Amino acid sequence: MAAEDLRVEAERRGEGVEVRARAFIAAPAALVWRVLTDYERLPEYVPGIAKSRVRERRGNHLRLEQSGEARFLLFSFPIEVHLQVTEAPPDTVVSRSVGGNLRRMHGRYDLRVDATRGGVTLVYAGLIEPDFDLPPLVGVAALRSMAEDQFRAMVSEIERLAAAAPR
Secondary structure, three states: OOOEEEEEEEEEEOOEEEEEEEEEEOOOHHHHHHHHOOHHHHHHHOOOEEEEEEEEEEOOEEEEEEEEEEEEOOEEEEEEEEEEEEEEOOOEEEEEEEEEOEEEEEEEEEEEEEOOOOEEEEEEEEEEEEOOOOOHHHHHHHHHHHHHHHHHHHHHHHHHHHHHOOO
16 A cells, blocks of 8 residues: 655755644544554564653643654754653654753644545644754755654655454
């Protein structure tokens, strides 16, 4: 399977990179939600994430620690982030950095059920602003590439699980 209408856009905003992504996925909303919120499995299939650990959970709020790197050509940028995540089941996950080597990072996933087409449009919007020097062209390209690779990997994992699910 291949996600329909998969689009990832990224552009420089001041010292950071603004990312917007969306894809229609022929999968049930419950499966999309399960993959999206299974934070500790992310290193298994998302490139650039080496570690993802839930450190604290209180209801729909949690504290998440992630580490990894953004790579582009021969360049590599380490990323360490502590996120405050708020889940609003069944369709929204919002996160923002509260520590690590990112000056600012915030993101929002929205699941939009499309009963007519029999699936979900997954929408992401966020901003990544490192707390380290970001070379003007290479740094933006690295963050753009990382965001696109990670979104595609999330969509691919959802599709893989949907294809393996009993009908």
